[in-house]
Amino acid sequence: MTENMLEVTGLGHVYRAKEQTHTAFGDISFAVDRGEIVCIVGPSGCGKSTLLRCLSGLLRPTSGTVSLHGTEVTEVPDELAMVFQDYSRSLFPWRTVAGNIEFPLRGRELSKAQRRERVEEALSWVGLSGAATKYPWQLSGGMQQRVAIARALAYRPMLMLMDEPFASVDAQTRAELEDLVLQVRAEHEMTVLLVTHDVDESVYLGDRVLVLSKSPASVVETLSVDLPAPRDQIGTRGAEEFVRLRTEVAQRIRNTAPTS
Ligand code: ADP
Ligand code: MG
Numbered sequence: 001m002t003e004n005m006l007e008v009t010g011l012g013h014v015y016r017a018k019e020q021t022h023t024a025f026g027d028i029s030f031a032v033d034r035g036e037i038v039c040i041v042g043p044s045g046c047g048k049s050t051l052l053r054c055l056s057g058l059l060r061p062t063s064g065t066v067s068l069h070g071t072e073v074t075e076v077p078d079e080l081a082m083v084f085q086d087y088s089r090s091l092f093p094w095r096t097v098a099g100n101i102e103f104p105l106r107g108r109e110l111s112k113a114q115r116r117e118r119v120e121e122a123l124s125w126v127g128l129s130g131a132a133t134k135y136p137w138q139l140s141g142g143m144q145q146r147v148a149i150a151r152a153l154a155y156r157p158m159l160m161l162m163d164e165p166f167a168s169v170d171a172q173t174r175a176e177l178e179d180l181v182l183q184v185r186a187e188h189e190m191t192v193l194l195v196t197h198d199v200d201e202s203v204y205l206g207d208r209v210l211v212l213s214k215s216p217a218s219v220v221e222t223l224s225v226d227l228p229a230p231r232d233q234i235g236t237r238g239a240e241e242f243v244r245l246r247t248e249v250a251q252r253i254r255n256t257a258p259t260s
Pocket of ligand 1: 016017043044045047048050051215
């Protein structure tokens with residue numbers, strides 16, 4: 001069963017500062033079904049982070065609309081969580097790791113014990129069970145990002161937006177976190193929109209891959225990824241179809257990249 005969860009129609013965003021204007025993107029349209037993982041790839045600076053901020057309701061688009069379950073997004077919806085590219089600004093420095101993960105759960109109908117359980121579970125998911133009482137500034141950048149991911153997962157949002165979430169972690173942790181997203185999506189029926197500049201990652205995680213053009217971005221291609229589930233780091237990445245898809249995505253990006 002699928003249903004349109006997120007609908008993006010003719011979305012545009014123009015940054016204005018004094019006399020200068022910069023069009024991040026002019027006209028982006030796509031839809032995401034419930035339970036889907038859609039990966040967004042595109043050249044650096046093409047507007048991916050701006051797009052996610054518009055989808056989340058944090059930034060008001062200058063044209064077009066975003067609807068979640070048929071309702072236009074004008075502020076950050078309750079059922080949404082976001083993992084930012086810039087981990088250093090996403091955690092509360094005065095709260096412990098456990099406190100950071102627990103904080104958004106206060107808006108959920110959960111008992112104190114249930115909240116604690118969720119925090120512990122999320123910390124074990126990201127391999128940070130020992131860090132519950134530490135403060136963000138006592139952790140490495142990669143660890144802070146894992147806390148931000150744990151916080152989003154513990155919240156169990158219907159829709160999760162992730163902006164290059166694994167860029168600051170090592171390769172082994174990255175593979176584990178990719179599989180964690182797949183696992184949590186399967187167990188808790190989450191819809192995920194994930195921006196990455198890693199072509200292989202977009203194919204490994206995505207049910208679909210959206211390729212954006214260079215700035216100002218537009219959707220140049222939507223590829224369906226028909227790889228069997230459950231995916232696995234060795235089998236899936238070695239499959240002929242995986243190699244074919246990654247080549248196709250890479251070519252699409254290259255064709256849209258600036259030539260100068
Ligand atoms: P990406 O995430 O794809 O690398 P961004 O969405 O961060 O791209 O940025 C898209 C374009 O908008 C870039 O050219 C960037 O310099 C510009 N931009 C981003 N944020 C701002 C801002 N707050 N004010 C003005 N321009 C911005
Ligand atoms: Mg970005």
